[in-house]
Amino acid sequence: MNRPPSASPPFAVKICGITRVDDAVAAIEAGVDAIGLNFYGKSKRYIPLDAARQLVTESMARSARRVLWTGVFVNASVDEIAEHVQRVPLDIVQLHGDEPPEMVRLVRERVGSTVRVLRAVRVSQKSLAEVADYLEVARRANSEPDAVLVDAHATEEYGGTGKQLDWTSVHRDLAILGSMPLILAGGLTPENVGVAIATSGVQSVDTASGVEEAPGVKNHEKMRHFLSESRRAFALQG
Numbered sequence: 001m002n003r004p005p006s007a008s009p010p011f012a013v014k015i016c017g018i019t020r021v022d023d024a025v026a027a028i029e030a031g032v033d034a035i036g037l038n039f040y041g042k043s044k045r046y047i048p049l050d051a052a053r054q055l056v057t058e059s060m061a062r063s064a065r066r067v068l069w070t071g072v073f074v075n076a077s078v079d080e081i082a083e084h085v086q087r088v089p090l091d092i093v094q095l096h097g098d099e100p101p102e103m104v105r106l107v108r109e110r111v112g113s114t115v116r117v118l119r120a121v122r123v124s125q126k127s128l129a130e131v132a133d134y135l136e137v138a139r140r141a142n143s144e145p146d147a148v149l150v151d152a153h154a155t156e157e158y159g160g161t162g163k164q165l166d167w168t169s170v171h172r173d174l175a176i177l178g179s180m181p182l183i184l185a186g187g188l189t190p191e192n193v194g195v196a197i198a199t200s201g202v203q204s205v206d207t208a209s210g211v212e213e214a215p216g217v218k219n220h221e222k223m224r225h226f227l228s229e230s231r232r233a234f235a236l237q238g
């Protein structure tokens, strides 16, 4: 079961690594489109399954606005991902580890095509060639993701590192990804996200550490600022 990507990304702004209900409600009220819940046990932003389920339930009870709940996984099995999708109302599965290209198809086959599957590619060079190479293999495996999230490569950690990509190279190479929607992540903050969007030309951004007081503890003013700066930069794109 493969699904051709739509030209537009599933969200404009995602805040990742939320672990507290108050932070989720503040993010929703600030206007975020998607919230990331990190199910990777070694992440500083890890949230256990039961806590995530409770967080989503309470946040939805406290705020009428609908957001896309995104589960972040690193090298998890299909069974583990399916269990999370079953018990937490996830809209999106984000694969952020070294999963093989066919994993997108396997997850989709198990959880159904209403749940979108994003693939994070951790880019180590000033180029999106690694993303294009990955997509070519995924295409051949009938396993294209709904969107690709590009993050900066770090040897010691899988994500949430605060390391930036080269935004000029992203802009230069956007065309080689064809219609595959791209989400820019990696070191985005309220102070730099406007320049990042203007320079890279992306239509979707994601942040974790850039809006925090401590890992997993979000700063509400920083989230509001990140949202307003992102919206302003997207509006200028026309």
Ligand SMILES: O=C(O)c1ccccc1NCC(=O)[C@H](O)[C@H](O)COP(=O)(O)O
Pocket (backbone or CB within 6 Å): 016, 017, 036, 038, 040, 043, 044, 045, 072, 074, 096, 151, 157, 158, 159, 160, 161, 162, 163, 185, 186, 187, 188, 206, 207, 208, 209, 210
């Ligand atoms: O945030 C984490 O701790 C994390 C750990 C392992 C895999 C993925 C992780 N985060 C996923 C995200 O989507 C982050 O928002 C992305 O890596 C950007 O993080 P940051 O540079 O801190 O904004």
